[in-house]
Amino acid sequence: MKEFFQSPKIKIFLSVLLVLIMLSVFTRNVENNIVSATLNTVTYGLSKVTAAVAEDKSGEKSYDELKEENELLSQANRELRARLIDYYSVKEENTRLWKFYELKKEHEDFSLIPATVLRRDSNDEFGSFTIDKGTSSNIGVGDPVISDNGLIGWISEADLYTAKVVTVLSPQTSIGAVDKATGDTGIITGSSKYAEDNRTMLSKLDADNKIEKGDIISSSGSAGIYPKGLVLGEVIDIGYDTYDTSHYAVIEPYDDISKIIDVAVISGYEGQGEILVPD
């Protein structure tokens, strides 16, 4: 045993461990660091393939839907034969953009960057995931992330080609929100109690709030971080927290966040950074 502790193996082991600890500290404290960027670039190709597999697998469809899709695909196939090879990437980009077309029409000031989920952290309890766009696409930390149904999260880390998204299910999230029907305001923040059921919480509600089940909750835009009017979900329950003596509502987003594939990042909008003062 004594010989073992004096052997070169132990020296190698301790050296490797020291390097790992230093890398760990470095990657956590330095934003856009070369180590994380290199590792992400190395796994980028593999993740791109697995994301494509997932996209194919995501459609659990009925016979009629499959038949209709088959007809569409046959038609598309005839057209594709006559086109250049890069048509595939253009078509894919167009499909993604189309989902956000209506939103873009409503909010012409939004700078939308479509992205695809590159890998999903299967071990994260709050549904965070990594997208295939990063700072090279003008994405920055804090940018809102939306689906075609509304706001689903925000960018917590961004490398050159990838970015990590923290979802509205996470306790790290804090979004000013308003009930469209009653005008009651609160803070959207995730809760470990509800996250696994794809639900989040509208907390800090006034004691005399008039929120009812079925009300639609949207972003208030009051802090200038998230645009005003992005849908966050629907009220499915109302409660009272005896621990911090406050009223809250349970919100169910319109998307199943664990299954989202296509998203868009709002990299800029009119009024970004401006704090709204209530009337």
Add this chain to the structure above:
Amino acid sequence: MSEKANSFFRYLAYTIELILMFALSTTPGLLPEIFGAKPVLLICVALTVAVYEREIPSMLFGMAAGILTDLAYTDNIGIFAISLTIICFIVGYAANNLIVATFMNFLLYAAVAVSALFMLYFLIRFIIGGIPDPWSYFTAHILSRMIQTFIFSIPMYFLNKFIYSSLSPEI
């Protein structure tokens, strides 16, 4: 084949295993969730490699598996890279010098190592991380993930036993 060639192909097989398991783990919707969690397959590979190989290769494969697991979790090198490096080194040493890795002994190694890894993860991420109501997550997710990882390490043990016996230096 020479000893060097055997070792080369064995390490190549382990590397392919790691890449495949990383792809399986990170592909959305590919592995079904059982009781709200999926197994961490890279841990299974690292542990089963460690019971057959010497300390340094065990440690290096543990480190690689740990870095890939951390990448899937957080994009940063962290808890799994460091803890798997340590655990695989210890398992590599123990399996070669203290307790020979029969199947029953492997189960013991796997149970201790998987429990230690996940408890450490839970402690750092949830307890020290200050996430509210951590125990509900432990029972709803971590425990299930721990048990599944342990169970999945059994077929991986036999796969790596086959690889090792087919490509061992003694043959």
